[in-house]
Amino acid sequence: MNSDSPARNTKVMNRFDLTSRLIAKLKNEEAVIGGIGNTNFDLWAAGHRPQNFYMLGSMGLAFPIALGVALAQPDRPVFALEGDGSLLMQLGSLTTIATLAPKNLTMVVMDNGIYQITGAQPTPAAAVADIVAIAVASGLTNSSWAADEEDFERLIEESLSAAGPTLIGVRIDDKPGVGTTRRDPVQIRERFMHGMGVRELL
Amino acid sequence: MAVAEELTSPGTSEKSTSERSWHGIVLQTLKRNDVRLIPYVPDRVLTPLIKSLHADPFFTTFPAAREEEAVGIVAGAWMGGMRGAVLMQTSGFATLANVLASLAIPYQIPLIMFVSERGTLGEFNYGQSLVCRTMRPVLDSLAMEHHTATRLDEFEFIVDRSIKQAVTTQAPVALILSPLLTGGKVFDK
Numbered sequence: 001m002n003s004d005s006p007a008r009n010t011k012v013m014n015r016f017d018l019t020s021r022l023i024a025k026l027k028n029e030e031a032v033i034g035g036i037g038n039t040n041f042d043l044w045a046a047g048h049r050p051q052n053f054y055m056l057g058s059m060g061l062a063f064p065i066a067l068g069v070a071l072a073q074p075d076r077p078v079f080a081l082e083g084d085g086s087l088l089m090q091l092g093s094l095t096t097i098a099t100l101a102p103k104n105l106t107m108v109v110m111d112n113g114i115y116q117i118t119g120a121q122p123t124p125a126a127a128v129a130d131i132v133a134i135a136v137a138s139g140l141t142n143s144s145w146a147a148d149e150e151d152f153e154r155l156i157e158e159s160l161s162a163a164g165p166t167l168i169g170v171r172i173d174d175k176p177g178v179g180t181t182r183r184d185p186v187q188i189r190e191r192f193m194h195g196m197g198v199r200e201l202l
Numbered sequence: 203m204a205v206a207e208e209l210t211s212p213g214t215s216e217k218s219t220s221e222r223s224w225h226g227i228v229l230q231t232l233k234r235n236d237v238r239l240i241p242y243v244p245d246r247v248l249t250p251l252i253k254s255l256h257a258d259p260f261f262t263t264f265p266a267a268r269e270e271e272a273v274g275i276v277a278g279a280w281m282g283g284m285r286g287a288v289l290m291q292t293s294g295f296a297t298l299a300n301v302l303a304s305l306a307i308p309y310q311i312p313l314i315m316f317v318s319e320r321g322t323l324g325e326f327n328y329g330q331s332l333v334c335r336t337m338r339p340v341l342d343s344l345a346m347e348h349h350t351a352t353r354l355d356e357f358e359f360i361v362d363r364s365i366k367q368a369v370t371t372q373a374p375v376a377l378i379l380s381p382l383l384t385g386g387k388v389f390d391k
Contacts, residue, residue: 059300
């Protein structure tokens with residue numbers, strides 16, 4: 001964690017707590033895309049809902065997948081939870097999202113500066129880069145760090161009526177995910193499509 | 203039917219009444235199958251197709267920074283009820299093994315890919331010819347459906363049937379556009 005950087009002079013929070021706060025706010029079948037590893041583990045642990053999609057591979061694609069859902073269903077709010085290490089794999093996608101600018105897309109970057117799940121190695125960005133500044137420079141002007149849990153909830157609320165896509169950076173601790181997603185890709189996808197109103201379950 | 207529609211498409215550059223272009227066939231077949239979302243990483247050979255897709259408001263056509271990003275986008279769109287297809291070059295396909303094996307195939311997503319084939323039949327860049335040799339072994343190792351289109355007279359059949367099969371079997375398909383179909387890219391400077 002780069003706690004010395006003034007850009008990250010925000011409270012160190014917890015992924016599961018923040019994910020639970022987000023889920024508690026969702027009352028209208030909003031979509032939530034969980035990235036690889038801990039982000040989807042904590043999404044699962046926060047309480048499964050048919051509108052959740054859990055990504056079991058394809059590191060870095062939570063935001064692109066969420067963009068696709070947001071474009072397909074412009075009236076449904078779509079949230080995406082991604083780790084800082086994952087986002088580093090697809091920084092270019094921020095420019096794609098900024099260009100298409102779906103107003104129903106809210107991206108949350110869980111930034112602990114480490115690859116927690118592989119042994120807590122620091123990311124190449126940890127000591128030098130500011131992910132929210134990268135997002136702003138990529139054209140996502142509505143990007144900000146959440147100062148604390150209340151600020152996170154406020155930013156989530158604001159994103160629901162934003163004129164463009166929102167990105168929220170949160171500094172988090174080095175704790176692992178709380179739960180373990182059931183790794184059944186077909187069932188995850190089928191239930192998600194059901195949750196999106198696209199198809200009925202058998 | 204498709205020819206008449208093609209003539210009314212404002213972006214179609216080759217408006218010959220007697221001859222259909224490969225890119226006109228792609229556009230009309232995508233439209234007929236309600237495939238609307240077209241992220242791409244550009245390629246010289248694909249340029250007339252990309253131009254005509256951009257010019258047609260039926261499609262949402264846009265560049266992505268990487269091919270796997272484009273795959274993620276159409277996967278999400280599919281789950282949200284919108285069909286898409288990704289356009290790329292051979293070297294772009296070479297970046298996709300992970301996303302095919304961890305997203306498209308295990309989640310049973312009908313990913314439709316058009317790959318402009320470089321690296322053969324007149325390639326002038328050794329690296330392109332090498333990367334081309336990795337494409338079919340990757341597709342075969344994942345037992346993925348793929349076809350190499352070489353002839354205009356069978357192209358619509360291949361594209362139309364492949365899209366329908368991808369959707370009904372919930373499995374990805376790669377349509378490789380041979381220089382025999384498109385003319386390919388030749389050494390010019």
